[in-house]
Structures are given as C-alpha cells and as structure tokens.
Amino acid sequence: MQNEEIQLASRPVGLPDEKTFRFVTTEMPTPNEEEILVKTLYLSVDPYMRGRMREGKSYVAPFAIDEAISGGVIGEVVESKSSNFQKGDIVTGMLNWARYQTVNETSVQKVNPSLAPISTSLGVLGMPGATAYFGLMDIGQPKEGETVVVSGAAGAVGMIVGQIAKIQGAHVVGIAGSQEKIDYLVNELNFDAAINYKDPDFKTKLKEACSNGVDVYFENVGGDISDEVFKRLNVNARIPVCGAISSYNNKEIDLGPRVQTLLIQNRALMKGFLVFDYIDRFPEGIKQLAGWMMEGKLKYEETIVEGFENTPEAFEGLFKGTNLGKLLVKVAEPSLT
Amino acid sequence: MQNEEIQLASRPVGLPDEKTFRFVTTEMPTPNEEEILVKTLYLSVDPYMRGRMREGKSYVAPFAIDEAISGGVIGEVVESKSSNFQKGDIVTGMLNWARYQTVNETSVQKVNPSLAPISTSLGVLGMPGATAYFGLMDIGQPKEGETVVVSGAAGAVGMIVGQIAKIQGAHVVGIAGSQEKIDYLVNELNFDAAINYKDPDFKTKLKEACSNGVDVYFENVGGDISDEVFKRLNVNARIPVCGAISSYNNKEIDLGPRVQTLLIQNRALMKGFLVFDYIDRFPEGIKQLAGWMMEGKLKYEETIVEGFENTPEAFEGLFKGTNLGKLLVKVAEPSLT
Numbered sequence: 001m002q003n004e005e006i007q008l009a010s011r012p013v014g015l016p017d018e019k020t021f022r023f024v025t026t027e028m029p030t031p032n033e034e035e036i037l038v039k040t041l042y043l044s045v046d047p048y049m050r051g052r053m054r055e056g057k058s059y060v061a062p063f064a065i066d067e068a069i070s071g072g073v074i075g076e077v078v079e080s081k082s083s084n085f086q087k088g089d090i091v092t093g094m095l096n097w098a099r100y101q102t103v104n105e106t107s108v109q110k111v112n113p114s115l116a117p118i119s120t121s122l123g124v125l126g127m128p129g130a131t132a133y134f135g136l137m138d139i140g141q142p143k144e145g146e147t148v149v150v151s152g153a154a155g156a157v158g159m160i161v162g163q164i165a166k167i168q169g170a171h172v173v174g175i176a177g178s179q180e181k182i183d184y185l186v187n188e189l190n191f192d193a194a195i196n197y198k199d200p201d202f203k204t205k206l207k208e209a210c211s212n213g214v215d216v217y218f219e220n221v222g223g224d225i226s227d228e229v230f231k232r233l234n235v236n237a238r239i240p241v242c243g244a245i246s247s248y249n250n251k252e253i254d255l256g257p258r259v260q261t262l263l264i265q266n267r268a269l270m271k272g273f274l275v276f277d278y279i280d281r282f283p284e285g286i287k288q289l290a291g292w293m294m295e296g297k298l299k300y301e302e303t304i305v306e307g308f309e310n311t312p313e314a315f316e317g318l319f320k321g322t323n324l325g326k327l328l329v330k331v332a333e334p335s336l337t
Numbered sequence: 338m339q340n341e342e343i344q345l346a347s348r349p350v351g352l353p354d355e356k357t358f359r360f361v362t363t364e365m366p367t368p369n370e371e372e373i374l375v376k377t378l379y380l381s382v383d384p385y386m387r388g389r390m391r392e393g394k395s396y397v398a399p400f401a402i403d404e405a406i407s408g409g410v411i412g413e414v415v416e417s418k419s420s421n422f423q424k425g426d427i428v429t430g431m432l433n434w435a436r437y438q439t440v441n442e443t444s445v446q447k448v449n450p451s452l453a454p455i456s457t458s459l460g461v462l463g464m465p466g467a468t469a470y471f472g473l474m475d476i477g478q479p480k481e482g483e484t485v486v487v488s489g490a491a492g493a494v495g496m497i498v499g500q501i502a503k504i505q506g507a508h509v510v511g512i513a514g515s516q517e518k519i520d521y522l523v524n525e526l527n528f529d530a531a532i533n534y535k536d537p538d539f540k541t542k543l544k545e546a547c548s549n550g551v552d553v554y555f556e557n558v559g560g561d562i563s564d565e566v567f568k569r570l571n572v573n574a575r576i577p578v579c580g581a582i583s584s585y586n587n588k589e590i591d592l593g594p595r596v597q598t599l600l601i602q603n604r605a606l607m608k609g610f611l612v613f614d615y616i617d618r619f620p621e622g623i624k625q626l627a628g629w630m631m632e633g634k635l636k637y638e639e640t641i642v643e644g645f646e647n648t649p650e651a652f653e654g655l656f657k658g659t660n661l662g663k664l665l666v667k668v669a670e671p672s673l674t
Contacts, residue, residue, distance in 0.1 A: 051602075222597040244597035258593040260559040260581035263609030265388075270607040272600030 001028040005068040005098035006311055011053055015249045015319060020053070021069075021312040029102040030079075037079035037102050038091060040308070040331045044072035044122040045315040046156075050248040060276075068096040072122045074111065075101075076334050085110070090334070092121045099308060099331065115290065118334075123156055123326035124293065124300035125286050127275055131242060132160035132218075133285040134278040139240035139271045140216040144169030147210050149229050152220030153194060154181035156326035157242060160289070161218045162191050163298050170216070173209045175225060177321040184324060189299060197225045207232065219270075222246045227256050237268040249319055301325030308332075338365045342405040342435035343648055348390055352586045352656060357390070358406075358649040367416075368439040374416035375428060375445070376437055377645070377668045381409030381459040382652040383493075387585040397613075405433040409459045411448065413671050422447070427671070429458045436645060436668065452627065455671075460493055460663035461630065461637035462623050464612050468579060469497035469555075470622040471615040476577035476608045477553040481506030484547050486566050489557030490531060491518035493663035494579060497626070498555045499528050500635050507553070510546045512562060514658040521661060526636060534562045544569065556607075559583045564593050574605040586656055638662025645669075 002025055009022035031037045049071055052063045063069055073095035077085045082105035085091065093108035095101055111121045123129065135157075142148045148165040152158040153174025162185065165172045174185040174194040185194035193209035195202060206228055213234035219226055222244030233239075247254040263270065278285065292298035303323040305314040308331045318327060339362050346359035368374045386408055389400045400406055410432035414422045419442035422428065430445035432438055448458045460466065472494075479485045485502040489495040490511025499522065502509045511522040511531040522531035530546035532539060543565055550571035556563055559581030570576075584591040600607065615622065629635035640660040642651040645668045655664060 219597060222595055226597070241597050241600045243601065244595070247595065247598060254595045254598075255592050256595040258559055258581070258584065258591045259596060259607070260556060260563070260578050260609070261584060261591075263578045263607060264580065264611065265609070267609050267611060267614055269609075270596070270600060272597070272602070272604050272606075274601065274604060277604055 003028045003100045008063045031081045031102045035102045038075035039078045040075045042074040047245045070096045128156035129289045130285045131275040132157045135240040142168045142170040146215035147171045148216040149173045150218040151175040233266045239270040241272040340365045340437045345400045366439040368418045372439045375412035376415045377412045379411040380666045384582045407433045465493035466626045467622045468612040469494045472577040479505045479507040483552035484508045485553040486510045487555040488512040570603045576607040578609040642666045
C-alpha cells in the first residue's frame with residue numbers, strides 16, 4: 001500500500017505557486033513501539049506557514065527543501081502500538097502533510113468528537129482560537145465601552161477576536177476584504193461595524209466607525225490598512241501584533257510610516273506574540289472558548305476544501321482573501337463513521 | 338523695571354530658525370495673594386518641545402502663537418505672597434521662558450540647594466532623570482547580563498539610561514554622533530561600547546557590540562539608526578519609546594521598514610511613554626537617582642549656554658547634536674550667593 005506526502009520543492013519568491021510544492025509517493029509506514037499510525041482527516045493551512053517557507057531566523061525553524069511540510073492536522077488512529085491510544089481515536093497535532101504517518105504517542109492530543117465537530121480542533125477550539133483568546137485578553141485587555149478594531153476580521157483568528165471583544169462589552173469594528181465578509185461580520189457575528197478595505201471610502205468609514213478612537217487594535221494584516229488604524233489610536237492604546245499577512249509575500253522591504261512618534265503621543269503598546277508562548281495556558285483558553293460556544297456566544301465558520309490534492313491551491317488562496325473563517329482541507333472521512 | 342519673554346512667533350516648518358522665536362519686552366509683574374515672583378536662573382531646552390511648536394493633537398497642548406514658550410525652569414523667589422515660600426527659595430516648575438514671572442504657589446516645587454547643584458533639578462534629578470529611570474526600569478526591565486542599547490546616548494536622558502542599565506548589570510551599548518561623545522561614554526561612564534552612527538562601519542560595529550543580540554532598546558532617535566537596532570532584537574525584547582528626535586523636524590512623513598513582522602518573530606514589546614505618566618512616582622525615582630549619585634554610581638553632564646538671549650540658538654542646537662548631557666541656558670546668578 002502506498003502513501004503520499006507534500007514536500008517543499010523550492011522556497012517561494014513572492015506568492016507561492018506550482019513550483020513551491022511537490023507531491024511525492026512514499027511507502028506506507030508501520031508504527032514502532034509507543035507509536036501510532038495516523039490517517040489524516042483534515043489539515044490546516046495557515047498564513048504563518050508562509051514564514052516557515054523562508055530561510056533564516058524566524059520563530060520556528062524553516063521547512064526543509066525536499067521534506068514534507070508540516071502543520072496542524074486532525075487524524076484517526078488506524079494502528080496503535082501505544083497504550084495511550086486505540087484504533088479509532090481522533091487526534092490532533094503538528095504533523096506532516098501526508099495521507100498517513102507514524103508519530104510518537106507524545107506528539108498528538110486526543111480530540112473528543114462528542115464535544116464539537118472534530119474540525120473545530122484546528123479552528124475555534126484549536127490554535128486559531130487560542131491565538132485570538134490570548135492575544136486579545138492578555139495583550140489587548142479590552143474593557144467595556146472601549147473600541148476594538150480587528151483586521152483580517154473574517155479570518156480564522158479575526159472572527160473569534162471580534163466575538164470575544166463583544167463578549168467583553170467592547171464596540172467592535174472589523175476590517176475585511178469583501179461585501180460578503182462585511183455582511184457576515186455585522187449580520188451573523190454582531191460586529192458593531194465592518195469595513196471593506198477595498199472601499200474607496202475606507203478611511204472615512206473607518207473614522208466614522210471609530211468615532212471614539214481606537215483602544216485596542218488586533219493586528220493581523222500590517223501594511224497600509226494598519227497605517228490608517230494607527231492614526232486613530234487613543235491614549236493608552238494596546239496593539240497585539242498577531243500577523244502581517246499583507247507583507248508575507250513581499251519581495252521588497254515593506255516600507256511605511258514609522259510608528260515611534262504615534263506610540264509616544266498615545267503612550268501606546270505594541271507587542272508581537274505567538275500562540276506557542278501561551279502553550280502552558282492552552283487548556284484554560286480552550287475551556288473558555290468551548291464554554292462561550294456552548295452558551296451560543298461564540299460562532300465559528302469554516303471554509304473546507306475537499307481533497308489532499310487541492311492543498312497547494314488552498315494554501316495559495318489564503319493570500320487571495322477568499323476564505324471565510326478557518327480554511328481547512330478535508331483529506332479523508334473517518335473510517336468508523 | 339522691565340521684563341522680557343520669548344514668544345512663539347510662528348510654527349516652524351522643518352528646523353526652528355530666527356522666524357520661530359520673538360523676544361518681547363513686558364511689564365514687570367507683581368504677585369497677588371498665594372503667588373510668588375520668580376526670577377529665572379536656568380531654563381531647560383528639550384527635544385520634546387519641538388512637538389509643542391506643531392499644531393494639532395499631541396500629548397500636551399501646542400504652544401500658542403504670540404504667547405510665551407514654557408518649559409522646565411529653575412528660579413529664585415524674589416518676592417512672596419505665599420506662606421509656603423520665602424524670598425531666596427529656589428524653585429522649579431514648568432514655567433515661561435521669561436526673566437521674571439509670577440506663579441501660583443502650587444505651580445512650583447522647592448529645590449534643596451544643599452543636596453546637589455541646583456541645575457541638576459532640570460537634569461539628572463529632574464525630568465530627564467525620571468524619564469530615564471521610569472522608561473528603563475518600568476518598560477525596559479533590564480536583567481543582569483542582558484544587552485541594553487540606548488540611542489541619543491550622550492544626551493540628557495540617554496547617558497542616565499546607560500548608567501542605570503550598568504547598575505543593573507547589563508551589557509550597555511550607546512549610540513551617539515561624535516567621537517568626543519563616544520569617548521566620553523566609554524571612558525567616563527563605563528559603557529561597554531559606544532558607536533558613532535556617522536561611522537561608515539556603523540552597522541558592522543553595532544553587530545559586533547551586540548554579539549548576543551539586543552534585549553532592551555531605549556529609543557530616543559527613531560529613523561534609520563533605530564531600523565538597524567531593530568534587526569538585532571532578541572526574543573522577548575523590550576523597547577521603551579521615549580523619543581524620535583530624528584523625525585521631529587521632518588516635513589514629510591517619516592517612512593521606514595514596518596515593524597510588525599519583527600515584533601512577531603521576536604515577541605517584542607514596544608511601548609511609548611511620557612515621563613508625566615509617572616508623575617505620582619516621581620519622588621521614588623528622584624530618591625533612587627540621588628542615592629546612586631551619592632554612591633558615585635551615577636554621573637551627570639551638563640552643557641550650559643550663558644544668557645537668556647542665546648536661548649533660541651541653544652534650542653536649535655539640540656537638533657544639531659552638539660550638546661553633551663543636559664543642555665541648559667543660564668539666565669542669571671542667584672541674588673543671594
């Protein structure tokens with residue numbers, strides 16, 4: 001029986017394309033002691049992975065050329081040599097983009113399929129949810145009546161950020177890139193306002209939506225969208241810096257207005273963070289998110305691309321802004337349903 | 338008897354020049370109840386004052402056209418209608434650039450002339466000292482063995498920052514603009530290294546001096562000097578943003594590399610602050626600084642320009658980088674010495 005994985009064929013310059021990825025047929029692996037054989041059900045494509053395709057210093061090691069790309073995966077245990085896992089268990093972890101793989105029992109966590117659809121463990125109850133929760137609550141610290149702006153608001157992290165901010169009693173303004181997304185944020189997620197950054201009146205609309213200034217800016221996109229938000233900061237503003245997706249594929253240095261003077265004038269705080277910084281507090285975050293979900297205060301949205309073979313296109317789509325909510329690739333059905 | 342004050346004649350575009358200031362002869366004022374008549378002995382010229390010459394939103398109200406400029410002043414009480422002050426008392430406060438002025442008794446604090454030269458209450462034991470202390474200790478939080486870089490290192494704030502960082506056991510690197518300043522920082526203040534940003538090998542020397550990266554960057558200057566420091570940040574770096582003197586006289590928007598990605602990669606914190614944010618804790622800061630001064634751990638340096646009539650030139654000199662340490666104008670001798 002054969003297996004298949006997706007390798008990094010070459011480091012992209014600018015947007016990833018067909019030269020970036022390579023499908024490779026491999027042998028079906030067999031688990032050793034304390035290992036399990038995992039069949040991939042869903043895999044996650046995330047903007048941060050673009051950084052790992054680049055060489056050089058970053059927060060995690062770059063992907064190696066001619067090796068499998070890895071990221072968030074949900075899988076089913078199809079064979080177990082671990083006493084902790086049984087055939088049929090659903091697990092999640094940072095695993096390879098492969099149809100099947102063997103992993104050590106310590107590399108994955110069990111997912112409870114009775115709690116919520118298993119795909120949520122890559123979204124609202126997984127890394128994107130934890131990213132939103134810790135970045136907003138720990139760095140942003142929104143207070144009742146404050147104005148919270150979130151960019152990339154219709155993305156996996158952004159839509160959770162906005163909903164948590166609403167739960168905290170903030171006035172929430174989302175920035176996204178299509179009318180469909182804007183409508184979704186306002187009508188389905190009850191954002192107080194949402195603005196399309198492609199709108200020629202973006203600046204005016206942002207100003208109107210933030211008539212009391214901006215107390216928290218949850219930064220997902222960087223670039224000139226953010227430059228506009230920075231102009232509206234209030235004294236003691238907080239800016240959790242989660243991502244800068246607009247610059248990830250830049251070939252040139254990303255130039256913009258220097259922020260020092262604005263930070264001084266507003267005694268503002270900017271802090272970059274990674275969800276991995278909060279790994280010890282994950283259970284706290286996921287528990288709170290699950291609680292809000294049960295109470296009906298927190299909705300989630302997924303865009304699911306069908307088929308392992310469509311993974312490269314799904315990844316490339318992240319930078320075209322087509323996904324609403326968490327973007328996932330569905331690789332296979334669980335065997336036991 | 339006549340008095341004299343310096344008014345803002347027009348808002349400068351770019352560097353302040355002779356059109357910016359106007360000397361005006363005024364009447365000698367007489368104090369009302371609860372007021373004192375203060376004779377100016379020293380006045381302080383500081384980079385932040387450039388911001389107040391600009392119209393529009395900033396952290397303090399802009400100076401008004403055709404009104405006296407105000408800033409840090411040390412004066413002598415020459416007449417008192419306040420029970421809290423006697424003739425001969427030395428006082429300091431945010432007062433007008435005038436040879437004489439009446440002020441309410443609540444607008445000034447007494448200076449103890451037996452503790453240290455009175456001019457230090459505009460420098461190491463005044464606002465610049467408190468700026469260095471709170472910015473570094475509260476936001477920078479240097480730890481033993483960490484690398485602390487300070488720009489504007491030979492200025493009033495910078496040289497105190499570097500010395501406090503040394504007291505905390507950090508490896509201290511100063512950035513300044515002349516060989517004289519570099520020599521002073523290394524030889525007199527025991528900085529571990531100091532680098533001239535005008536040196537063609539600035540980048541290489543900065544890299545060498547920060548061979549373990551940068552844990553704290555105390556930002557006084559902004560611009561492309563700071564861009565270079567940002568490239569060397571370590572994980573969990575802290576950047577107290579105190580000033581951006583390189584941009585204060587810019588006529589155009591100050592463009593540079595956007596910082597978001599660097600902040601994420603390094604989980605770095607940037608926080609703008611004003612010394613006034615710490616006004617409640619001033620006594621704590623000044624007491625600690627005075628203690629270190631008594632113990633011989635903290636030196637200070639002043640550049641004193643003689644004569645009220647030379648105040649505009651002294652202010653303009655701030656942006657030419659000619660001063661070593663605190664730049665003061667000596668307006669008069671105390672009457673009673």
